[in-house]
Amino acid sequence: MRGRVLIVAGSDSGGGAGIQADIKTVTALGGFAATAVTALTAQDTTAVHDVFGVPPAFIARQMEVVLADIGADAIKTGMLHTAAVIGSVAGVLEKSAPDTPLVVDPVMFAKGGARLLDPAAEQTLRERLLPRATVITPNVPEAEVLLGRTIDTPEALEPAARALLALGPRGVLLKGGRLAGAVVTDVLATTAGVSRYDSPRIATRNVHGTGCTLASAVAAGLARGLALEAAVARARAFVQAAIRTAPGLGAGHGPLNHALREGPDGSFE
Template identity: 50%
Template sequence: MVSTAPPRVLTVAGSDSGGGAGIQADLKAMLALGVHGMSVITAVTAQNSLGVQGYWELPAEAVRAQFRSVVDDIGVQAVKTGMLASIELVETVSELLADVDAPVVVDPVGVSKHGDALLAAEAVATVRERLLPVATLATPNLHEVTQLTGITVTEEREMRAAADALLALGPRWVLIKGGHLAGEAADLLVGPDGTEHWYRAARYDNRHTHGTGCTLASSIAAELAKGREMPEAVAAAKEYITGAIRAGFALGAGIGPVDHAWRWR
């Protein structure tokens, strides 16, 4: 008896050797949400709970070959991007995504949880000009909002202006993540018709939050691949990441990861 394949989601991102973020977090979240995860590795990091000790980009031809190998044979029902590191890799991935007939969730990764740069400063303009216009959804945190638009958000009422500025760069939808603000963990989704969708959750006193952004973006991609509309996909992903943050655990001497398997424990 041959089983029917689950929805297929491709992550295009860097590898986290500590297993908490990047490709590893994406694939764990995809498994937890019932889709088949596949990967295009853009960079390899030496990384643990204390930070990123170094990273090495893969050649553009290796990224292109991985992408074509998966998409041309297996196909995808959603794509998520994370760490792209350099101008050349941002350009390469943007070009590849332009021909994909599936939702594309762009997590415009700029720095790690520990503050380590994961995107060359000179590549920020390329993300704005090439990558965001091919995104179905962009999911910046507040640091990335500033990096991409110059807008600094210090309170919740400023998030709408940030969303509008991001939408002007080309993505169809934008999710502004307010996790670094005080109070509730509030995120704002704005789409083509300008309607605001707010997602709120309790803020848990848990420092072990490594991989939050990667996990949320890949969770949204998983829900889109399963056929949910964008507002419902974000709601389901928000519920999943909130549980994963609540269950985050200590690992090593620094910041531990969110728990991708929290529903099974």
């Protein structure tokens, strides 16, 4: 077991996304997952039916005790649904983990379209959390909200990623899976430059939790000491294999197969 990852995110009762997907991913990639639960959701593959938020002070308490006792080699944030939650999480990071690699998945919408971030919290996210991040992992709709502009082609991804980089994170992994086309393009922007990743689109409905899984896989890589570019490449390979071998559960967007193991050549099966 290599790398301790503290996951700060919401629970998905269906097990396909949220903290359940995060734990499975980190474990599959050889790390140790600890958690601070930010919200409970009544959720399945078709929709988010209800949300019950955890008080911000208790979210902070979960983080504090884990960091004090177990520690973390990387931290990943997911669903932080209000400004108060974001402020509480940011306060713990500033005090207890100022130098720990941080992966911020700016979760705003569920796969079915449900809003998971209070619009009033968007500015707090920009000001308190994004500048602390080693890398942020928005999809196209989330990037559009953060930038206030439309991203409608793969060619628009690179300038958008550079614009997101100006918000303060050290890296931006902008995911292009929501754009149409036979090829899925992701873009990684850092101060050193931009890398583009192209993959054939997998024709499937089983994509529930892909964003959570990718961000946690990146965090697992950072926790074991990989450079950001290597962590992203490994995470993308894991997600693609998890989509290809998805179990086909549920009536909506089905969950991925997180029960994968890494081979000596870096492939997953």
